[in-house]
Amino acid sequence: MADNDMSFRQRAVIEFLAKEEIPAAEIHQRLQRAYGSVAWVRAVFEDRPMMIPVRNLQLLILLKWFLPGNCVLPAVPDGTTVLERHLLKGIVNISYTYFNISSSLAMFTEDSWSSNKPQNGLRFAVFREIHVAMNWPVLTFSTSRNVNNMTRDTAVKPDVVILILNEDESRSEGLLHRTLMSFATSRFGNPRARYVIVSTAVPSSTRDQHVIALSALNISLSLDILDAIFLIPEPVHNDRTEASLKAHDIDVFTWFPFSSESSGTHNLDVTFLDRWVKDEEGRGSLFRENANLFPAKSIANLGGRNVTMAYASWPPLVMSSDSNATTSPDEGLEIRIIKTVAEFTNFNLVLRRPEDRVKVHGYFGAQWLNNELLLHLDGTWTHYTGAFTWFVPNEKDVPRWQSLIRIFNPSFWLLVLSVYVLGSFTFWALASAQRSDRETTSFRNIILIFMNSLSMLLSESVNKKPKRTQSQVFFLLWSFYCLQINNAYQSSLIGFLTNPGHLPRINDLDGLLESGIELGIQSGLNFHFNDSSDPRNKRILKSHINCDLKTSLVCLDRMAYKGDLAVAGGRNGLEFLSYIKYMKNGKPLYVPLKDNIQQGYMVIYLKKGNILLKRIDSIVLRLQNAGLIDKWVKDIRRKFGKHFGNVPINDGFCVLTMSHLEGACSLFVLGMLLSIITWFLEIIHHSVGHRFRKRQQVTDNVI
Incomplete structure (x- = not known):
């Protein structure tokens, strides 16, 4: 009684929310929040509604032609044939053995797209057994366009696809191709899913059976579908009018990608996997060889x-x-x-x-x-x-010419210049403090003193040394200073010439x-x-x-x-x-x-x-x-x-070339230019001065 009351209340809630055009997923979430795990969801049928218990709302795809809109389930059929019930048991066994309960499923038949064809009892029987009895996840579509679009955008792609074909559809390659193509090109399409293609057509011969299976699997190949199996009844060679009234064995075929038999062709050959038979000992139906229907298929050739x-x-x-x-x-x-x-x-x-x-x-x-x-x-x-x-x-x-001046930083160069000027004036002061006639001319004249100090800095000798004792002591100190500075400059110069930085x-x-x-x-x-x-x-x-x-x-x-x-x-x-x-x-x-x-x-x-x-x-x-x-x-x-x-690689030595001596050569060329200019200036000065002195002498003689 409590269960009936709970069911009645949930039906009322679902009916109200459905009138408000609330999506099925949201209805289910609200029911679970309100009633816990005992929740129901409404599947819409053409004739009457049906309440389906679900545990996890995931995906059931019941497709119409090119997915145009609402998906509805047919009414419960009056009954199914013996052959269809035998097929049903095989499909349920495959689903139970190879598919997880959490997998999303797409199940459709051509009847779902065409309203002028008779409804297939096997279709609803498969849905009832898999989705109701086995508590498989279910999702239904609302008639609202917005909800429908939202559902398609958010739906999970199916891991399993079941396609059921009646006798006429099994022999129509164009129809099967359109069916799979419409699904593959939709947002739900998943070529990596496992496909179970079921045919209710009873072939008249083994060749007819292979042709039907080959046609269906060739179409799956054209859509890059790998894991596909094809279920079809065994051939009936005699009276086919009562074929559907008997539980014929069901053969299962598949294809292995580009096997050696099909190498170099655009088609393939089917491979027999197993046969679904009715056990004569009364233990029900079973697969005769119990082979793996979904073996690993690698594209190796x-x-x-x-x-x-x-x-x-x-x-x-x-x-x-x-x-x-x-x-x-x-x-x-x-x-x-x-x-x-x-x-x-x-x-x-x-x-x-x-x-x-x-x-x-x-x-x-x-x-x-x-x-x-x-x-x-x-x-x-x-x-x-x-x-x-x-x-x-x-x-x-x-630039390598900067190697001559980059050895010392500007402040150190300023210090060297200051010491040079101070040392030159020290020589001049020491000579001036004594009687100038007792000191050599090189250390009495201020210009000569600056030239001699520079010569010592450049490691050049002077023509005469000082005579006075004080000047000689300072001369020794200045020589030692010049030696240190010159050695420091030359040792660093080699490094800057080889690696200017x-x-x-x-x-x-x-x-x-x-x-x-x-x-x-x-x-x-x-x-x-x-x-x-x-x-x-x-x-x-x-x-x-x-x-x-x-x-x-x-x-x-x-x-x-x-x-x-x-x-x-x-x-x-x-x-x-x-x-x-x-x-x-x-x-x-x-x-x-x-x-x-x-x-x-x-x-x-x-x-x-x-x-x-x-x-x-x-x-x-x-x-x-x-x-x-x-x-x-x-x-x-x-x-x-x-x-x-x-x-x-640093090999420890470097051969100096003209490029390394660019700075020295530049300075040498500059010195030569200055020397030539000075030489010309001296010639001009001597020529002009000689003429001026000659005129001055003539003028003085006239006077």
């Missing part, structure tokens, strides 16, 4: 079929070895991966550009793992790590913005700077230039040779180009900043449900575990960039 892939060129992942942009890529990490898959899966790889607009099975070429793309495509196992960062001009060497390099984004050089961003990457909370992004987006496919090399040339541009782009690609094209003295002309703007993982994208997905994942994972991915990356870098990753 495509028999030379063509697999078309679209690619995007991006060194070092996808590139041409002859640097000709018109030829198909034949080198790169992803090219080696996909060729390895083609070799060990025995298919012919056909590469096409995206602009060719041809039907492809997938595409690759520095493609990042993207959650939005995974809604429409399948991504393989990640095989490489990518990053997006800023590239700046590399640090430049200090580098000008400061840009190390972070703040330093890049302060440097004032122009900013460039590769096409399609502007969205990384859309964060308006960072004022630096506003500055970047306001003043940057776009480096697209046509201008990318121009941007790289500016950054490498002029040093007035920084480019934001893919780390692997631009770094690889720097080592094969933009090198000088074994060093790249531009380098990446240490911090990445964003980091991601590279994948190969395939069309949704492509049968090669697991095969590629398996091979990529084995390549990674074997270390071949890392080895291939290093091989490609060494092949195209001989300096890639090389560290300069």
Whole structure:
């Protein structure tokens, strides 16, 4: 009595919420919050409503043609035939053995799309046994358009699909193809689900049975469905009018992908798995061999079929070895991966550009793992790590002529100059304090004193030494000072001549913005700077230039040779180009900043449900575990960039060349020019002075 009262109250609540057009999922949640685990949900039938107990509200898909709207269940049939009851037991046994109770299920027949066909009693019987008796998860659709759309968007894709065909439908390839195609192209479509295709048609011969099974499984192959089994009664060679009145054995067929028998053809051959028979000892029905109806099916041999892939060129992942942009890529990490898959899966790889607009099975070429793309495509196992960062001009060497003055810092040079002036005046003061005629001329004249002090600083000798004792003592001290300074300068000079050092390099984004050089961003990457909370992004987006496919090399040339541009782009690609094209003295002309703007993982994208997905994942994972991915990356870098990753070896000595002596030669040339200019000035002075003195002498004689 209590159960009936509980049921009555819940029916009233459901009826009220249904009138308010509340979704079934929300109705179920409200019932569970109010009544706990004893909750019911309403399934809508054409003739009368029915209350179905559910434990977890997940998914039942009862599809109409192209999923146009409301889904309804037919009324309870008057009865089913002996053959249909025998099929029902086989379907229930398969469901109980191979499917989890938590799996989502899609069950439909052609009757669900066509209202002018007789209702199939087997359809409702399967629903009743699986979803009511076995307490399978159920979801019904509301008549509200908004609720219907919301349900489709949020529904889980089914793990199990049961397709029931009557006798006429079993022999219609077009009808079956449209049925599966409409389901596969819908939001519920899942080629990786387990498909159970059931035919009630009783074939007249073994050949007729194989033709029907072959037709159905060939259609599943065309939609990339792997785990599909086909249930069909055994052939009846005599009277077929009473075939449905007998419990004929049910044969189960499947197909194994591209087996050796079907290699090189576009069709397949079916494989007999087991037979569902009625036990003569009265123990019910059972499978005779008890074989596994869903064995593992691996795509290991495509028999030379063509697999078309679209690619995007991006060194070092996808590139041409002859640097000709018109030829198909034949080198790169992803090219080696996909060729390895083609070799060990025995298919012919056909590469096409995206602009060719041809039907492809997938595409690759520095493609990042993207959650939005995974809604429409399948991504393989990640095989490489990518990053997006800023590239700046590399640090430049200090001009070698500056080696002569960079040995001491400005303050030390000022100290040396001050000591030189002070020492020269000390020599002059010591000579002036005594009788000047007793000191040599070289240390009495202030100009000669400055010249002698400079000569000693440059390790040059003087023609005469001082005579006075005080001057001689200071002369010894000055000689010792000059020796120390000269040795310090010369020892450091050798080091600066061999390694002049580098000008400061840009190390972070703040330093890049302060440097004032122009900013460039590769096409399609502007969205990384859309964060308006960072004022630096506003500055970047306001003043940057776009480096697209046509201008990318121009941007790289500016950054490498002029040093007035920084480019934001893919780390692997631009770094690889720097080592094969933009090198000088074994060093790249531009380098990446240490911090990445964003980091991601590279994948190969395939069309949704492509049968090669697991095969590629398996091979990529084995390549990674074997270390071949890392080895291939290093091989490609060494092949195209001989300096890639090389560290300069310090062999302990350096041979000085004219480039090392650039500063000394420049100073020598400057001294020679000054000497020549002085020589010309002396000649001019002597010539003009001689003429002036001669005129002055003539004038004096006349007077």
